[in-house]
């Protein structure tokens with residue numbers, strides 16, 4: 001029981017730390033390309049539920065103009081607009097998001113777009 005309370009407290013702390021991230025994610029318009037919960041839209045990558053470090057690393061790379069796809073030029077100004085503390089807050093927020101994308105058929109994974117799925 002004590003152990004359970006401990007994890008509950010940790011969880012509550014994580015949630016409050018991520019609400020600043022949520023505010024930034026919405027006010028900076030990130031949701032317009034990556035989805036309300038970071039679930040990803042079409043070619044725009046899914047961010048929800050990914051590792052905090054990975055998300056922060058990707059944003060740092062984009063700030064230096066390094067991206068993965070031909071659409072990176074859209075993302076670079078958004079990455080550059082973020083301060084270090086904002087990157088941290090947003091990465092935390094996104095890594096705690098767990099949208100159940102299987103229930104929304106309008107969402108496509110990169111594999112589906114590239115025709116690589118075995119449907």
Ligand code: HEC
Pocket residue numbers: 025028029030031032033034043044045046047055056058059066067068069070071072073074075078079082090
């Ligand atoms: C105009 C559309 C658009 C907006 C708005 C946008 N992004 Fe992106 N984002 C992209 C695209 C396109 C990529 C893929 C970039 C690449 O080629 O590596 C991307 C990539 C990313 C990545 C790296 C994901 C990966 O798998 O490499 C992160 C993290 C990210 N965006 C976070 C954000 C945040 C935080 C915001 C708001 C401050 C934001 N994005 C706003 C289009 C957008």
